[in-house]
Amino acid sequence: MDAPPDNDVLWARALHYTHKDGSPGLEGVSLGVRQGEILAVAGPSGSGKTTLLRCLSGMVRVRQGEVWFNSTPVHTLGPLARERLRRDRFGWIDPAPVLVPELNAWENTALPLMLRGTSRRRAKVAAQEWLDRLDIGDLARKRPHRLRRAELQRVCIARALAPAPTVLFADEPAAPLHRADRVHVLRTLTTAARSHGITVVLATHDPETAALADRTVALLDGRCVKSVHLPPVGDTTEGRTTCSLSV
Numbered sequence: 607m608d609a610p611p612d613n614d615v616l617w618a619r620a621l622h623y624t625h626k627d628g629s630p631g632l633e634g635v636s637l638g639v640r641q642g643e644i645l646a647v648a649g650p651s652g653s654g655k656t657t658l659l660r661c662l663s664g665m666v667r668v669r670q671g672e673v674w675f676n677s678t679p680v681h682t683l684g685p686l687a688r689e690r691l692r693r694d695r696f697g698w699i700d701p702a703p704v705l706v707p708e709l710n711a712w713e714n715t716a717l718p719l720m721l722r723g724t725s726r727r728r729a730k731v732a733a734q735e736w737l738d739r740l741d742i743g744d745l746a747r748k749r750p751h752r753l754r755r756a757e758l759q760r761v762c763i764a765r766a767l768a769p770a771p772t773v774l775f776a777d778e779p780a781a782p783l784h785r786a787d788r789v790h791v792l793r794t795l796t797t798a799a800r801s802h803g804i805t806v807v808l809a810t811h812d813p814e815t816a817a818l819a820d821r822t823v824a825l826l827d828g829r830c831v832k833s834v835h836l837p838p839v840g841d842t843t844e845g846r847t848t849c850s851l852s853v
């Protein structure tokens with residue numbers, strides 16, 4: 607079992623994953639993600655993007671193949687160790703905003719920091735800073751039921767960035783947003799990640815989103831491919847745009 611190359615923070619070799627019901631998820635995916643890199647995982651719906659992010663982040667254990675985070679063999683860790691790794695080193699953004707309904711925006715944002723042991727006062731300051739960066743600082747005291755969907759998603763993004771995770775897994779993070787909002791939020795996310803040295807693995811089926819990354823890996827039917835055709839989001843009449851990709 608060889609550890610990954612030194613400059614790869616995350617590394618996967620020959621990943622195979624089969625869903626519990628027997629559906630194929632991934633078939634022999636290998637990739638490396640460098641420290642501080644923003645890597646897009648692009649592919650059409652059902653190509654295995656979410657499954658790949660779940661395997662890389664240790665959310666699920668791969669059935670075959672290896673996943674390394676620095677010198678940690680994630681594929682050998684038990685559920686508790688993988689949970690600790692996700693809490694302490696990884697961040698996650700889902701396509702749909704999920705927040706704790708009883709907590710307001712800053713409390714939701716501060717939660718992962720407090721779970722890592724940061725005091726409530728310091729966590730609150732950090733949370734407010736991130737909410738400000740995402741242009742929702744004035745909503746800090748509102749509970750989720752009083753926020754619009756796009757605002758909820760911004761809170762989720764602030765919550766994921768606030769602890770400055772080593773790796774942020776972002777699964778279609780701007781999916782619930784309108785186009786103008788989407789570009790702004792994604793730029794804020796990628797700029798913040800770059801300035802804090804956060805490595806990002808960004809799943810998307812949108813060529814514009816993939817274009818914000820340093821590099822793109824293309825998936826199709828659970829396999830890495832050289833290129834993939836992605837229709838521009840919201841564009842059903844025009845032809846399809848080709849994402850030029852390297853694997």
Ligand SMILES: Nc1ncnc2c1ncn2[C@@H]1O[C@H](COP(=O)(O)OP(=O)(O)OP(=O)(O)O)[C@@H](O)[C@H]1O
Binds near residue numbers: 625626654658
């Ligand atoms: N829990 C599950 N049980 C069974 N099959 C699943 C499960 N989750 C995903 N799949 C199937 O695995 C394949 C890959 O799904 P996955 O969600 O990883 O793709 P995706 O590229 O993220 O798609 P989308 O862009 O629609 O989210 C699909 O065929 C999907 O139907």
